[in-house]
Amino acid sequence: MKLHVTRRGLLLTYVTLFFIYLEGPLAVIVLSSFNSGQIVRFPPEGFSLKWYGALMDLVRNAPDMKPELLNAVYTSLWLGVASTIGAVIAGTLGAYALQRAKIPGTNILRQLFLLPLLFPQIVTGIGLVLWFSAVGGVPTWMRLLLGHLIISLPCVVVTVTASLETLDRSLEDAAMNLGANRVKTFLFITLPSIQGGVLAGAIFAWLTSFSNFTVTYFLFSGEMNPFPLWLYQYIEYYIDPGAAALATCVLLITLSVLLMINRLQALGRVVAVSK
Amino acid sequence: MKPPSQESTQAGKKPVLELKDISKAFGQMNAVERVSLEVWPGEFVSLLGPSGCGKTTTLRMIAGFIAPTEGRIILGGNDITNVPAYRRDVGLLFQSYALFPHMTVRGNVGFGPKMRGEKSGAVAEKVRWALSLVKLEGFEDRRPNELSGGQQQRVAIARVLASGASMLLLDEAFSNLDAKLRGRMQEEVRELQLRLGIATVLVTHDQEEALAMSDRIVIMNGGKVEQIGTPKQVYSSPESLFVADFMGRCNRIEGQLTHDGAKGWFLDCGPAGMIRFEAPPHPEARPGEHCRVFMRPEHLTLSQRTGDHGQGLRGEVERLVYLGSRSVAYVILDGGIPFQVHLPNTPGSKDEFPINGVVAVVPQPGAVTLLPD
């Protein structure tokens, strides 16, 4: 019994330390956004909400600020959604093809698929810039979309491949035996069985796109200025706790997206069962 | 290969399934070699053999998941060798059941008719019909993980039946069930199969299952067919050593044939003694010939009278194992050959054979079968 308690205590301590380390940087930002002093610092020198107020004022009063912020959020949103849709479709099919192809070298191909995830993004960014300028005439929205697709595709490939590995192949055989051709088997049996992996991939893809700075930095233009870049430019000008307040708001948005997806997933399960 | 015994009764009928010399090689390895088989309407055929002998590969070729490297597959008179799996109407029952976990029982059973383009009314009708056959009415809205193993198997059977398959393929279909449930499902499936008159091929490595369920048994070994015959034929008239051994425990012994005018034919097995034959062991038998024979344990009796010439083989009881309906006596014959003898346990039977006691192993009439070379 005693042993049991101490083991439990150890486990709890470990998990706590783990989380403090992982979430620490975020906590620092959130805490310093409530600072009552004049500069960003940690630990904060007292509690106040004044930087949130200042942020509101700034957005409201600075003539260029409001449209620029809205534009940045809007750009990031459509970019995230579009590249996620593209990544989910292409990534799922790609992972499926890679897993089922009876050709030698699929292992190497799979590693190549993951390269953009492991490679310094700055290299991807430079490569894209060089390529786009060589081709010429590619509009900014397409540059951004193609760039974000490259970095969000591997997210989907990774999660869908993992799901496919655990998929019971005899389910697909059974479907074919019952008269479903390959397309129907994929739609009615394979896809529902790997939907967890697809959804997880979609979330990762969206978050990757929404928060990406490095690749985006090489591709953006004045009128299409995704949110992370706008945030960076803001901090360059105003190094005050307002930036921390802004970052906290972003954090809240991201968290609520995650929560929403979580709820949707639970909802989906309820709907599926009640059907 | 002997012609199947039913051939006379099948006159005028056409086989449901014909395998014509099908082979499958995986790289250098011949998993299946020149297997030929005809399955007649309503017939239950088992593919029986040890692990790795090519049973599953044969079944998957029939189902269309593996293309044979050679040979033809004919279903209902049509060559289906190159027809994709989803256009063959052979229903495959998987060992793992392979029920779709994201669908209800209704969804699972209705999947086949739905995929074959039937209207929703017809699909519902098929589902009702198939579930009533397996006695699972009222389970339509359950999910596979809310069913017991036996119920899952019934759903799998219903799913195959609802798809309108012209024949059934069962791959080790009962090996996931515990012994008692297995026996019941075997009976139920056989009963259903007879009632629907649907031709069925079962793959199994369990000879009792094959004996209990089949009209005919195909014994396979190393990718080849060893023998095809009724359960009785393969059990009591094996055409090869392999079949004799695989179909059940067989006690083997060899010796010299002798003929003693009035008393008839004997096999002189050296130190263990002699076995008397009722009739000449084979038509061209001649004295002095070397012969190998086998006897099933249940065709032997034990006796404490050991003196008589030709009254069985002398040995010592090494061990007795009580198995309820019978006991098994492990006897070491003089000369060192181990024999097993089944002793039925009747209400009156008492333990009359002490350990290390000297006994005679006496074959019942017709028990001694000549082993093929």
Ligand SMILES: Nc1ncnc2c1ncn2[C@@H]1O[C@H](COP(=O)(O)OP(=O)(O)OP(=O)(O)O)[C@@H](O)[C@H]1O
């Ligand atoms: N896809 C494959 N690639 C290579 N070899 C294979 C493949 N499938 C089966 N084999 C080999 O072919 C032989 C026959 O396999 P099969 O699965 O038909 O045996 P089985 O009789 O069903 O055995 P078990 O009773 O163990 O299921 C085995 O030696 C197996 O290793």
Ligand SMILES: [Mg+2]
């Ligand atoms: Mg097998």
